[in-house]
Amino acid sequence: MSSCSVLLLLCLLAVHAISSESRLLSSGSSLDTAAGRLLRQYQPLASAAQGCSPGQYPTSQGGCEACPKGSWCPGGAAAPVPCSSGSSSGLTTQKQGATSVKQCVVPPGMRLTKKGSSLVEPCPKGQFRAGFAAAADAAALKCSKCSAGSTTTVAAATKKQDCKVLLPGYYWSRPGAKRGKPRAAGSVAPAQTADPVPRLCPQNSWCPGGIADATVTPTACPNGLWTEAMGATSQDECRVPPGHFLLGTGATATITPCSTGSLTTSPTQPGTYQPEWLLPNDTAAAACKSCGAGILSIANEPLAVYAADDDGTGRPKMLSVAATNISCYIRQGQGMVLDAGSTAADPVYKAVTCSSNSVGVPDTQYGLEEARCSECPDNMITANLFKSAITGGYYDVGACLVPPGYG
Numbered sequence: 001m002s003s004c005s006v007l008l009l010l011c012l013l014a015v016h017a018i019s020s021e022s023r024l025l026s027s028g029s030s031l032d033t034a035a036g037r038l039l040r041q042y043q044p045l046a047s048a049a050q051g052c053s054p055g056q057y058p059t060s061q062g063g064c065e066a067c068p069k070g071s072w073c074p075g076g077a078a079a080p081v082p083c084s085s086g087s088s089s090g091l092t093t094q095k096q097g098a099t100s101v102k103q104c105v106v107p108p109g110m111r112l113t114k115k116g117s118s119l120v121e122p123c124p125k126g127q128f129r130a131g132f133a134a135a136a137d138a139a140a141l142k143c144s145k146c147s148a149g150s151t152t153t154v155a156a157a158t159k160k161q162d163c164k165v166l167l168p169g170y171y172w173s174r175p176g177a178k179r180g181k182p183r184a185a186g187s188v189a190p191a192q193t194a195d196p197v198p199r200l201c202p203q204n205s206w207c208p209g210g211i212a213d214a215t216v217t218p219t220a221c222p223n224g225l226w227t228e229a230m231g232a233t234s235q236d237e238c239r240v241p242p243g244h245f246l247l248g249t250g251a252t253a254t255i256t257p258c259s260t261g262s263l264t265t266s267p268t269q270p271g272t273y274q275p276e277w278l279l280p281n282d283t284a285a286a287a288c289k290s291c292g293a294g295i296l297s298i299a300n301e302p303l304a305v306y307a308a309d310d311d312g313t314g315r316p317k318m319l320s321v322a323a324t325n326i327s328c329y330i331r332q333g334q335g336m337v338l339d340a341g342s343t344a345a346d347p348v349y350k351a352v353t354c355s356s357n358s359v360g361v362p363d364t365q366y367g368l369e370e371a372r373c374s375e376c377p378d379n380m381i382t383a384n385l386f387k388s389a390i391t392g393g394y395y396d397v398g399a400c401l402v403p404p405g406y407g
């Protein structure tokens with residue numbers, strides 16, 4: 001054999017090796033040999049007559065092409081199979097060349113309309129879905145809600161960062177940032193790297209909501225005004241709270257508790273109360289209501305105070321205030337009667353001491369309600385019994401006795 005024919009034989013052997021690799025390829029097995037890698041480079045030129053490999057389909061020109069995005073190709077002579085049946089559905093593939101239906105996915109910002117469906121719909125406003133999800137995955141059905149207090153500008157949001165719109169009544173807070181603690185002079189603010197999270201607006205301030213901006217902080221109510229709870233959305237919610245009035249006018253006006261009165265001053269001062277959440281410009285906010293002459297009041301009704309760092313889940317503390325007329329009281333041995341000039345329809349009361357053949361209340365009595373001194377029964381008079389050391393009034397019918405020589 002000449003050296004030339006030996007070379008020819010080697011050439012023939014090489015061609016045989018390549019064609020058997022080619023059969024292996026069309027049956028779907030992997031190729032690791034140099035010849036296989038070489039062959040793969042030329043794959044687009046393979047003829048449709050030989051059958052295309054998975055992820056490819058035969059073209060009309062007789063070649064094979066990568067399966068288009070949105071379809072998958074089983075290979076052989078099969079045409080691309082669209083992930084979605086209808087034109088308006090939205091299952092797709094992440095890239096071209098998909099080989100199986102398992103590569104049909106729901107794109108980010110979308111979800112399946114229902115289980116088993118190939119119809120997708122956008123995540124509604126206020127929700128998002130990140131990444132591609134296989135249609136068979138439970139994740140393909142669900143969009144995630146933005147954190148409470150935030151929402152998105154539009155539907156079909158694809159990431160948590162799209163939840164950048166604050167709802168009214170919330171502000172941006174950075175986790176780990178110390179609230180309410182002023183820094184020492186000259187110290188440097190700690191680096192704030194965490195994403196801001198929405199928090200419920202603290203009491204006595206208001207938060208209008210709006211587009212993401214780390215500088216969106218609560219605005220304190222002016223003049224020390226209160227809000228009824230957390231989460232106020234506008235300055236209109238800044239009020240004079242029950243049990244308080246606004247002392248003074250203008251910028252220096254201050255929220256002040258209702259006076260509970262004094263009987264030792266001259267003239268005496270009746271107790272007062274204030275039942276409403278009043279706008280500061282309401283004339284009723286300029287003073288608390290009087291209980292009536294000689295009637296005192298006590299701060300004994302609860303008003304909720306929410307801690308500055310409450311996230312909306314905490315319980316308020318209760319401050320005691322003189323809110324309603326239940327805070328007004330008369331004392332042992334006293335009665336409560338209509339004051340001169342007032343009518344039952346529009347009553348103004350005053351306290352009286354039941355000291356002359358009549359008996360008053362046995363103990364402190366709260367509320368504004370007529371409580372006349374009860375006259376002793378016929379032919380009886382009060383003696384020096386059951387006489388209150390506090391008011392000098394009689395407080396028990398036992399004080400009424402038949403005088404000597406009667407009965």
Ligand SMILES: *[C@@H]1O[C@H](CO)[C@@H](O)[C@H](O)[C@H]1NC(C)=O
Pocket residue numbers: 236279281282
């Ligand atoms: C009081 O203020 C509110 C808004 O805070 C306003 O709507 C109202 O007209 C004001 N009333 C008076 C009497 O000025």
Ligand SMILES: *[C@@H]1O[C@H](CO)[C@@H](O)[C@H](O)[C@H]1NC(C)=O
Pocket residue numbers: 324325326347368
């Ligand atoms: C006292 O309060 C009660 C209950 O709120 C109310 O019905 C009554 O009219 C009030 N009386 C006066 C004098 O304000």
